[in-house]
Amino acid sequence: MADTGLLRPELQGLAPYNAGLSLADIAARPGVTRVAKLGSNENLHGVSDAVRRAMTEAIVQAHLYPDPSGRELAALLAADLGVDPGRIVLGDGSEDLLNVLARALLRTDDEVITLYPSFPLHEDYATMMGARVTRIGLKDDAIDVDALVAAMARPVRLVLFANPMNPAGLWLGGDDLARVLAAQQPGTVLCVDEAYVEYAAHAEGYRSAADLLAGHDKPLLILRTFSKAWGLAGLRIGFGVTNSAELRRGLDLVRTPFNVNHVAQGGAIAALAHAGEMRATVAATVAERERMARGLAALNLRCLPSAGNFLFVDTGRDAGALADGLLDRGVIVKPWKQPGYESWMRISVGTGADTDQLLTALAMLL
Template identity: 40%
Template sequence: MPLGKHKRDEVPALKPYNTGLTIEEVRVAYQPAHIAKLGSNENPFGPSPKAVEAMNALGSSIALYPSFPLHEDYATTMGATVEHVVIGDDFSIPLDALIEAAGRAKMLIFSNPMNPVGVWLGIDAFRRLISSLSTNTRLVVDEAYFEYAALEEDFPSALEELKGSGLNWLVLRTLSKAYGLAGLRIGYGIASSPDFKSYLDRARTPLNVNAADQAAAIAAIADEDHVRAGVRYIRSERQRLMQKLTESGFKVASSAGNFLFIDAGQLSDTVAAELLTTGTIVKPWRQQGFRDFIRVSIGKAEDNDKFVAEFLASSGKGE
């Protein structure tokens, strides 16, 4: 599919970055007895053993986030005007409003399931959305919570649904959630065509994923049993937590992610600050119209129970 009128004129003029040959590429191509890698100005003595030791010491802390930039920050930096489509009071995604807004957009960025609420477009709604799009609208589907959502009966895989759509699209997935590599900040995107990918490769920073991240990512993807077990556990705990909260009278959004979006009934900053005094960290939501909501990640059972007991007590609903 041609990329259409919204391709930036500057990008085609950029030359693809030449990263040079790796040792493995030379070994496969030529099978030499010895390889002297002298083309990339690398240190032949390697890193300090202390640096290697420090990386090894990170251990399971690579599951924790250091920081997190937002999609719209990058769009704004490029001079874009960002238009938000807000969910309804019943947590429903306003499909008609989304379709209307997309008709005016050069790019539609859509999370399925969405963060922070956790709701999602089902198969029929997703198909209606993509069938309404112009070929001049870039579609970016963020499936950060795909592994948790894929088990929902009506959840659409964007990759399957977008095949043959004729659109220019990019599906984003991450290893930060179900794969537990949040601290490494690594994920991947799948583009609709080689042409689209080639322009993305020219515009992005080359070599933007380091070797340690890549090694961890490959090993994490290969360990399917670990991911499946974690997803099952989180889904079970998510349901248990939601049941406890709704039975206690709280409004909680349905979620296909590893979190719940909860109407705390009072200012979220107040609730979050009180929970911090007992060592429980939640996310207060500060967006207009949702300042009474908190987002709570699903953790291990003992941490979930700690949150529920303290949250109910702070709300005057504890035993």
């Protein structure tokens, strides 16, 4: 059927989100006996027995609507962050809150500043609302803090970036983060996506924006997720914390009333009670990331420094074709498709066996 103009014109510039391939997609390929799923930045160590038991118990109440505010979970998160529970908002994954934020805040022709290369949804939801996206690119393989601060000197509607960056893995240290917060204009909302904060805690100089939340006098929203270090990607649960009662009220008005299901809330509560297990898998992942980086360097592949559970790798060739070759060897990675980064791929860090499979496959292909 021909395009009849049925859809909003803002959607014309959007492409479907590249969610990656599933285990089943690759396991069905001829000759594949083991799959290394290194394309989605999941915690491949999984969750503890205690978390699984909590989710099993929660499913008994599947016939009932969940707590719409997630009060028990919000109270635990607020206590950990030292904020009032009323400043916590739950989401169906933190990317749900990106969507909610865009719908609550953005108007046609509003300007949104983000770092580049970017997590695509940081740009897509803004575009969906008719906003204009300004990208601040890297300089000498580092975040261009001077350019970011200069761009924030004008009264833009929203500044949104990940720290550490996805896909680049680069991060703002404490001094640079303070510079960015100081540059924020009174009418600007600043959103810092900290999806990988648990890994970044191991990075030199890293500081979470949550440390500065209480003393900040302009609207600040920090996003976090249980999908990465906590190993609950399949449950879709994230949260935001803000210093702005007005912004918190707006997010509540826009989000769906029961946006986080009962099993997800139960799993997250149990995960918080066993945070030591999460920290152990994070430490193992950080060590494995460094081993992977050494192995990639031995293959003459260039990696950016990373504070996440992934590496951003310049292959020096068409990354899409190389990724297809890896699929035939049971390895899933994510070739980056944003302009200027067609030779790059993002590789998640999994187990030691996953790293070995990746490096062996790359050695054969290169």
